[in-house]
């Protein structure tokens with residue numbers, strides 16, 4: 269899950285990303301237009317560079333190293349085993365987009381599905397291969413971008429993504445069309461992303477993250493750059509309305525938008541997600557759509 273999206277990076281976030289920033293020579297944030305190829309290049313390099321620290325921080329919560337994986341949708345801790353957003357998965361072919369180290373796909377395999385995990389970053393996928401080498405279900409992993417899915421039309425029963433790909437691509441409408449293409453009729457597509465309203469706040473889990481600083485309507489992507497101005501990270505904002513329109517324009521039917529409450533049992537912070545903020549407004553939006 270993205271734990272950045274800082275209009276101004278806070279010190280915790282900067283520390284959490286120190287390794288990737290040093291490897292990539294990131295000098296700071298920028299705002300400006302960025303197309304699909306440049307976004308994909310930046311994010312492939314970013315997630316390769318950040319894979320170690322991401323897992324040091326989050327592998328435990330995500331169940332990356334539990335033998336059967338886990339399917340956690342968001343920092344609020346919603347688990348597919350409780351939520352059943354995907355419905356019955358037994359025997360179903362499932363595409364997971366932006367699978368990272370694939371704990372969700374491995375959990376789906378253990379639940380009787382036939383998942384394929386796709387991700388742009390070899391560093392993230394390699395962490396999944398290492399986890400599978402220690403035991404548990406093995407799932408096929410594919411390195412590719414979410415805007416050009418290397419699969420035949422109508423080849424999956426279900427598609428899912430837990431903060432994978434969708435917030436990072438320049439053309440998320442194209443991702444919706446690609447998913448609609450590879451899904452069979454009757455198939456379901458469920459994806460979680462940063463709740464669009466989070467865009468307007470500083471990426472800070474504390475009091476500073478309660479103050480609106482950026483326009484909700486400003487779709488200019490958040491970018492980080494190196495000393496030459498080459499993007500090293502990119503994240504693209506869509507409003508709730510944008511997301512609904514992109515789903516509908518792809519020929520899909522929107523079934524639900526889930527905005528998870530912050531659970532009472534959870535006192536863990538995840539980047540900009542915190543009990544303080546979660547009590548007041550949502551951090552995650554989960555879109556449930558179907559191809560009818």
Ligand SMILES: C[S@@+](CC[C@H](N)C(=O)[O-])C[C@H]1O[C@@H](n2cnc3c(N)ncnc32)[C@H](O)[C@@H]1O
Pocket residue numbers: 269270271308311312315330365366367368369370386387388389392412413414415429430431432433434436437
């Ligand atoms: C926040 S991580 C989430 C990973 C995993 N779903 C999880 O819950 O840990 C975002 C993932 O999206 C992947 N990603 C970013 N841009 C992508 C793109 N254009 N196509 C496919 N995957 C992408 C990253 O490599 C990274 O593994």
